Amino acid sequence: MLDVHPSTSFTFLETLTIASFGANDWKLDDLVRLFELTPNLVRCTLPNIDVRTSRSDHDLPIVILPNLHSLEFGDSVVRDGLTTGNDLLRHLTLPALETLAVPLYVASFDDFSLFLRRSAPPLRSLLLGCGLYKIRFPQLHECLRLLPSLTHFDLCAPFAALDADLFAALVDSEFLLPNLQSLKIQSQALFHHSSLHQTVLQVLSARHPQLVCFHLCAKQHRPDTEILDGLRQLAADGMEIFIGKSWKKNYMSI
Structure with missing residues (x-):
């Protein structure tokens, strides 16, 4: 669980790399909370991250990151109730995104299409795994x-x-x-x-x-x-x- 003081904000953070901790994988709601604290993020890399989802995740807000230019996920696979971080895209709006590397699975093409419609990004480079x-x-x-x-x-x-x-x-x-x-x-x-x-x-x-x-x-x-x-x-x-x-x-x- 992401534990930070309510007044915490990483306002000046521009580059963020989020790694996997093995058995202590990230929860989707913690990731969304983290992005809420980094409003001026420019580059984000999730090299090998698994994300746990729950039934309550549909209540999570959609976070707008107006300056994020590059978002790159790793190539981890779906296993044991875990999903790759592309579930995060359901809760992000990225109107400045130019580079995206993301793995897609099952019905996530539909979620990806909704993300693109919502963000309307000037995307130049796309890697779909x-x-x-x-x-x-x-x-x-x-x-x-x-x-x-x-x-x-x-x-x-x-x-x-x-x-x-x-x-x-x-x-x-x-x-x-x-x-x-x-x-x-x-x-x-x-x-x-x-x-x-x-x-x-x-x-x-x-x-x-x-x-x-x-x-x-x-x-x-x-x-x-x-x-x-x-x-x-x-x-x-x-x-x-x-x-x-x-x-x-x-x-x-x-």
Whole structure:
């Protein structure tokens, strides 16, 4: 339990790192109280934190941190009634947020969408770590369309094979992530869509030269020679491209 004097306020605190204490994990209400005491926070890191929630948490207030530019969670997993700190987003409004790294689980895409609508942040860098076995594109699309300012998007989804809908949407809609410069996707799941690499080439061609970096590290077959030729032409024009099964094997170089 967070025990501070009622008059305590960390008004001048700008950088905060919150660590896990093993068996003494944080309670959500204590975290919310802590953020209430740090109104001028600029950067916050929660490298490996588990948060205990309770039925009374829905009564917690929503805290506005008008100066918070960077919020980065770790990659801890859901276990034994514990959740990663992304539950905290339900109780935060961050109108100045530019960098966010957060793990999402189960139905938390809905909570994330509500957070984005409430905060309307000028987000530039987003790293989504995902423990889902299946990512439903409409949920992801709902979140991404709320982030027109985004320039760097990383999706690390170890168990989930994202379907080709995301890439198709990036080709068809100039309004989805219009400022995107870097797109990185990492998964251990199998990408088995026969038209995946063709759609990827269409995305990179349509977004060139603004898009300068693309990584797709997942279980996938080698792109056809014609597609590889197109990708290599984009690489020759200055785009950083990685496509492979693991970081040790880039189809672009073999």
